[in-house]
Amino acid sequence: MTDTDRAGRGKWPFRRRGRGSRSETETSAAQAPPSSAAVPGPSPAPDAADSEGELTGLGSYRITHHEGENGIPVMKVKLSLTPSGMTRLKLSHLVREHGPHHPEVVRLSFELAEQLRREGEFDEAEEVFRWVVAERRADLGPAHPDTLAAETALASLLRARGRPEDAERLRRSVFVQREATLGPDHPDTLTALADLALVVHELERHEEAEQLARTALDRRTRVLGPEHEDTLVSRNTLAGVLRARGALEAAGALYLSVLRDAERLLGPESRLTLTARINHAAVQYHLGHVAEAAESMRGAVRQSVRIKGAGDPDTLSAHATLGAMLQALGRVEEAAAELRAAVEGMERLHGAGHPDVLEYRTSLAATFFNAGRHAEAEEECRLVVAGYERLYGAADPRTAQARENLRMVRAARG
Secondary structure (H helix, E strand, O other): OOOOOOHHHOOOOOOOOOOOOOOHHHHHHHOOOOOOEEEEOOOOOOOOOOEEEEEOOOEEEEEEEEEOHHHOEEEEEEEEEOHHHHHHHHHHHHHHHHOOOOHHHHHHHHHHHHHHHHOOOHHHHHHHHHHHHHHHHHHHOOOOHHHHHHHHHHHHHHHHOOOHHHHHHHHHHHHHHHHHHHOOOOHHHHHHHHHHHHHHHHOOOHHHHHHHHHHHHHHHHHHHOOOOHHHHHHHHHHHHHHHHOOOHHHHHHHHHHHHHHHHHHHOOOOHHHHHHHHHHHHHHHHOOOHHHHHHHHHHHHHHHHHHOOOOOHHHHHHHHHHHHHHHHOOOHHHHHHHHHHHHHHHHHHHOOOOHHHHHHHHHHHHHHHHOOOHHHHHHHHHHHHHHHHHHHOOOOHHHHHHHHHHHHHHHHHO
16 A cells, blocks of 8 residues: 555554653653663762652653662662553554554554553544544455454443544444345344444434344344343343333333343342342332432442443443432432442543533432532533533523523522
8 A cells, every 4th residue: 555545544543642651751751661670870969859740641750769789879769650551652663663553553552542541541542443443444354353343432432422423424334334244143233233232222212222232132132042141231221221211111121020030140249240149220210219329329339330440431330320319319418428439430531521420410410409409410411511512502402401400499599
């Protein structure tokens, strides 16, 4: 492929990025081996201070001083590289040796994007994923498994960032390619179909989502068996669609079956068991079993912290759901604490303008309003309005509803 052929593919996105620009000192330090080493050097001043800091996009450093043998001053430098920092250094070498379009550079760039996503560097992760997708489409073709893997990873990131419309386009494309090349019953095709059903459900096109979810469940049951983990996942997705369509009894029964089967087949600490427990508790709440649901959800929150971590999006969602349950029980302070944890955690992950942050803030405002804490409710409503205006525009129905909520709070304050 010539340079002219590559002209439309965009520049290689790899670069050191972060909260500030790297200084020359930091650059020099990063070129040292990633290990501790005692380095005799010029005699430091008697009061030389230890120091530590961040190597932007790579990791951190720590410099300590002590007196060595025979009174010779020793400076010890320790570099701690993040996984993405290690990959950046490898990529830098590969690009110098082979250029930015070498297959190994593309493969390692995909690995870098995955690491950046896990480290919470979502903007750069998206940029690198997009570059990898463009490279693989051009070099391997749109139907190649590596191209589809990159598109699937990018779609998952976009969905997590609150952009389901963009995610749907990619997931639909992946499904069409999988079905055409592998056939309708191949496990990878079924995964692509299930992923598409989930994002269509999130876009609230529930009739289409139910059709897709039922198709995925039927095929997985036939091909993989009724007790395969992927089949249980499809059952869980269908339950979510039924819940959104108002069929709460059917959804609750389906969630309960997933919970029991997942606990029996995968164990009580499996992620699917936890997900089913959370979903079943949420349906029980909507069916009016509030106290029972809140108790179950509190246990699920503790389990989610243990299994997934306190900052995981699913844990934060469970905090928010528990907050809504506690609000319904009139336990305002507990409800506000749970919702505040959800707001602050999701804000750390994705920023103040993420749709989930705004949704959790709306629930927090309602909690404050119902407790007569109108000043706090007004502040939360104000932030929600500003967020929706930036995200969806002033004319969007969600923005209009947020403005109406703010008006009601201000009217109550007098």
